[in-house]
Amino acid sequence: MITTELVFVRHGEAHCNANGVVGGPATCTGLTNLGYHQVEQAAARLADEHRDRPFTALYAGPRLRLWQTGEILSQALGLPMRTVPGLGGPIHGVADGKSWTEVKTAADGGPHAHPDRPWADGSDTWNGYLQRATEAAS
Missing domain, CATH: 3.40.50.1240 (Phosphoglycerate mutase-like)
Known part of the structure; x- marks a missing residue:
């Protein structure tokens, strides 16, 4: 039996993370x-x-x-x-470059808070993003 091991590594701290902005x-x-x-x-x-x-x-x-x-x-x-x-x-639409505080306030939570609703005009839904990433990784 062949086993495949997947290892996911998140990126290190990014400028957008450090500055509290959406880095799309x-x-x-x-x-x-x-x-x-x-x-x-x-x-x-x-x-x-x-x-x-x-x-x-x-x-x-x-x-x-x-x-x-x-x-x-x-x-x-x-x-x-x-x-x-x-x-x-994820595609962030008009949220790209805005502060996360502003985006979360406008969307009543982060992208995952309402997973089937876009968090900004032109953004993905959280579940839509996960579906696209899953298909890309397959």
Whole structure:
């Protein structure tokens, strides 16, 4: 029996996270110095833990912070990174670049609070985003 192990790694701290703003495709400005350090630590740990069972594929979304994370992992694991558009994160519509406090107040909670309702004009629904990401990962 062949078993497939999937390991998900979230990006390190991004400028948008540190600044409390929605970092969508139009406004993501990448990882902070701390974010680079966090991903480097995760990459070293993964490489060490999987020395005897190496990874065979590495996928990342195209958003800058995701791509930067993938590049660090790629170097540490000795794997080429494949960029998959469907793994790019939720589409935020007009919320892209706004403060999360403003977006959550207007939407009566974060994207997951009302998973079948867009959280801003032109945004995904949370469940719609999860469906798209699931299909991209399949």
